[in-house]
Structures are given as structure tokens and as C-alpha cells.
Amino acid sequence: MKNLELYNGGLPVKEIFSKWYKLKRGGMLLTFVGIVRDDNKATGLSFDIYEPMLEAWFEKWSDKVLMAHSIGDVLVGETSFMCGVYSKHREFQLVEEFVEDFKANAPIWKYDIIDGKRVFAKDRSKKLPNSGILI
Amino acid sequence: MKVKVKFLGPIAKEDKIIEIKDYNELKEILKKEVEEEWLESIAVAVNDKIVNSLENIKDGDVISLLPPVCGG
Numbered sequence: 001m002k003n004l005e006l007y008n009g010g011l012p013v014k015e016i017f018s019k020w021y022k023l024k025r026g027g028m029l030l031t032f033v034g035i036v037r038d039d040n041k042a043t044g045l046s047f048d049i050y051e052p053m054l055e056a057w058f059e060k061w062s063d064k065v066l067m068a069h070s071i072g073d074v075l076v077g078e079t080s081f082m083c084g085v086y087s088k089h090r091e092f093q094l095v096e097e098f099v100e101d102f103k104a105n106a107p108i109w110k111y112d113i114i115d116g117k118r119v120f121a122k123d124r125s126k127k128l129p130n131s132g133i134l135i
Numbered sequence: 136m137k138v139k140v141k142f143l144g145p146i147a148k149e150d151k152i153i154e155i156k157d158y159n160e161l162k163e164i165l166k167k168e169v170e171e172e173w174l175e176s177i178a179v180a181v182n183d184k185i186v187n188s189l190e191n192i193k194d195g196d197v198i199s200l201l202p203p204v205c206g207g
Contacts, residue, residue: 108206109144120145125203128178
């Protein structure tokens with residue numbers, strides 16, 4: 001899909017950045033590059049993505065935002081998420097709004113890798129809208 | 136009618152095709168398929184759109200169960 005790229009494993013940050021930079025769409029390119037932290041005794045993170053709904057969710061942002069995300073395992077120090085916004089002027093707010101919506105609604109599941117096993121990051125996860133209708 | 140069920144993310148089960156009479160039966164089956172601790176936090180999508188009820192379910196629909204999310 002336009003402006004949405006998914007990669008197996010850690011993102012090739014320089015390659016993605018230089019591709020985005022070469023687009024030279026406007027007065028500035030604001031980028032957000034997540035780096036996997038050394039937390040919770042984890043050696044890395046792992047991700048599952050439900051691609052059809054991720055693409056549908058991203059549709060409304062696809063004219064304004066560039067996004068790359070990892071599928072599967074990403075080690076501490078590597079990057080699992082990047083987004084970029086092109087604009088004529090400063091658009092810090094747009095990046096903030098995008099990341100908020102991403103965290104709340106993108107159908108992506110995160111796990112810590114602890115002792116080689118995937119442990120669902122339940123405490124950091126957010127319920128989607130209309131959760132609990134099966135009760 | 137027959138519907139397909141996808142158990143996404145950490146629910147981690149194979150997709151399943153189930154035969155049901157109505158949405159009440161679907162709800163009862165899904166409750167048995169999913170561990171109780173998940174139930175209050177799962178969102179449900181029909182044909183990749185999140186719904187607030189399963190009442191309008193029809194033959195051939197794809198039901199996805201989505202636990203809480205955390206990208207990035």
C-alpha cells in the first residue's frame with residue numbers, strides 16, 4: 001500500500017530514511033524512529049500484524065504520512081517503527097496525532113522476547129473500540 | 136450458516152470455520168473457544184470492520200477476534 005511498508009525483522013533505517021528523503025516533497029521531513037529499549041529483561045520485541053485491517057486503518061493517513069513497521073522479532077537497539085511527515089512548515093502536532101491513533105487503533109500485537117520466548121505485552125496494550133461484546 | 140473465525144495476535148489459534156444457526160449460538164461458541172481472561176478485552180471485526188454487535192451476521196462472513204493492541 002502507498003506509503004506503508006512492512007518488513008520482517010528490524011527495519012533497515014538508513015535505507016528507509018534515504019528513500020523517504022529522496023521524495024523531497026516539501027519544506028521539511030519530520031521523522032520518528034523508535035528504538036527497542038533494554039527493558040523487562042527482554043532481549044527484544046516481537047510483533048504480529050493483521051495486515052488487511054492495518055491497511056484499512058492507514059488509508060486515512062496515507063496522503064500525509066509515511067510509515068514502516070516490523071513483523072516478527074526485533075532486537076534491543078534495532079528499530080521496529082518509523083514514521084515520517086512531509087510538510088511546508090512544522091507539523092509536530094500531526095506526528096503526535098498520528099502516533100496516538102497508531103497506538104490506539106493499529107492492529108499490531110507486541111511481545112517481549114524473554115529467555116527466547118514471546119511474552120504478550122499485555123500491560124502496554126490498549127483495548128480496541130467496542131471491546132468486550134462477547135461477554 | 137457458515138462463518139470463518141480468525142483468532143488474531145496472542146490468542147494464537149488456527150482459523151476455524153463454524154456452522155451456526157444464529158448470532159447467539161456464534162457468541163456461545165466463541166466464548167468457549169477463547170480463554171475467559173480474554174473475553175472482556177477482545178474486539179470483534181466482521182469482514183475486517185470492527186462491530187458493536189454480532190446481530191447482523193450472515194453466511195460467509197469472516198469474524199476476527201482482536202485482543203488489545205500495541206504497535207511501535
